[in-house]
Amino acid sequence: xxxxxxxxxxxxxxxxxxxxxxxxxxxxxxxxxxxxxxxxxxxxxxxxxxxxxxxxxxxxxxxxxxxxxxxxxxxxxxxxxxxxxxxxxxxxxxxxxxxxxxxxxxxxxxxxxxxxxxxxxxxxxxxxxxxxxxxxxxxxxxxxxxxxxxxxxxxxxxxxxx
Ligand SMILES: O=c1ccn([C@H]2C[C@H](O)[C@@H](COP(=O)(O)O)O2)c(=O)[nH]1
Ligand SMILES: [Zn+2]
Numbered sequence: 001x002x003x004x005x006x007x008x009x010x011x012x013x014x015x016x017x018x019x020x021x022x023x024x025x026x027x028x029x030x031x032x033x034x035x036x037x038x039x040x041x042x043x044x045x046x047x048x049x050x051x052x053x054x055x056x057x058x059x060x061x062x063x064x065x066x067x068x069x070x071x072x073x074x075x076x077x078x079x080x081x082x083x084x085x086x087x088x089x090x091x092x093x094x095x096x097x098x099x100x101x102x103x104x105x106x107x108x109x110x111x112x113x114x115x116x117x118x119x120x121x122x123x124x125x126x127x128x129x130x131x132x133x134x135x136x137x138x139x140x141x142x143x144x145x146x147x148x149x150x151x152x153x154x155x156x157x158x159x160x161x162x
Contacts, residue, residue: 012151033103036101080105097116097120114141123150
């Protein structure tokens with residue numbers, strides 16, 4: 001019994017699972033998004049999920065998507081997972097880091113990702129592909145030399161009992 005285990009999870013499975021675990025903290029009833037920032041040598045640097053800013057109560061601010069008054073929707077208040085992950089990092093530079101995220105970043109997150117120096121984005125869902133926000137993200141990533149690649153699902157079930 002000197003051989004190592006063979007069924008350990010890959011780096012990609014690990015970091016995407018961590019991103020999705022972070023997303024499970026989200027109170028958004030429609031889309032729970034998680035992000036995990038990783039160094040070039042595979043150390044986790046930061047995590048985030050979509051939620052309201054500190055001091056803005058999850059129970060008082062609205063979670064709805066549609067209202068003729070934009071102030072009664074979540075969109076004007078929610079901080080996106082990627083931005084939270086960037087802002088949660090306290091260690092200095094994210095230059096050259098990788099970002100694992102469960103949903104393709106919107107244009108506002110793309111700007112923050114580029115400006116933070118993140119060079120690779122690995123995403124799972126691309127459910128808003130073709131929308132202006134995602135089209136703008138893809139254009140900006142291409143112009144800025146940020147690689148984006150779809151996570152290849154392995155269908156591995158990762159079960160954790162807590
Ligand atoms: O780049 C992104 C884009 C969106 N999100 C968050 C913001 C919202 O909480 C949801 C999207 O809600 P829908 O009901 O699917 O419109 O996702 C994010 O974290 N990062
Ligand atoms: Zn965003």
